[in-house]
Amino acid sequence: MKAVxxxxxxxxxxxxTLALIRHAGIEPEVIEYLFDPPSRARLVELINAAGVNVRGAIRKKEKRYLELGLDDVALSDDALLDALMDNPILIERPWVQTDLGARLCRPSEVVLEILPTVTVPFAKEDGEVVIDQHGKRVP
Known part of the structure; x- marks a missing residue:
């Protein structure tokens, strides 16, 4: 399976998220989007494929979000996309696309929706169990 x-x-x-992809036996194409941001068309493609809206693709915790006035609900999707293209730090992360679809993987275990079934136990960096010793996903 291909994954990006x-x-x-x-x-x-x-x-x-990257660890979960690798845990599923897939070595993805890793794009460090701060250095190699997606094109506007690619970002729109990911947003649409993941079923989120443009506002949902914005990292609201970044200082630039308020500095640029992006909290203004009257801003159009085009204006928001312009801001994302000019400020890649504002693109929410991580985005993953596989043969099974695309997701904005927040939380990281959302990636399991677009991976082959994983039954080998897995815990996040902080020790939170995602897949238990019985191969079951922990809610």
């Missing part, structure tokens, strides 16, 4: 992850290695959620 738009990754930020400084982000724990992104690291856990």
């Amino acid at each position: 992850i738009y990754h930020n290695p400084k982000c724990g959620t992104s690291r856990n």
Whole structure:
């Protein structure tokens, strides 16, 4: 199976998502989106494929979000996409696309929706169990 992850290695959620993909036996194409951001068309494709809206693709915890006034609900999707293209740090992460679909993987275990079934136990960096010793996903 092919997989692509738009990754930020400084982000724990992104690291856990990447670890889950590898745990499933897949070596994904890893794109560090801060250095190699997706094109506008590619980002729109990911947003649509994941079933989120443009506002949901924005990292609201970043200082630039408020500095740029992106909390203004009257802003159009085009204006928001312009801001994302000019400020890749504002793109929420991680985005993953596999042969089974695309997801914004927050929390990281969302990636399991687009991976082959994983039954080998897995815990996140902080020890939170995602797949238990019986191969069951922990809610």
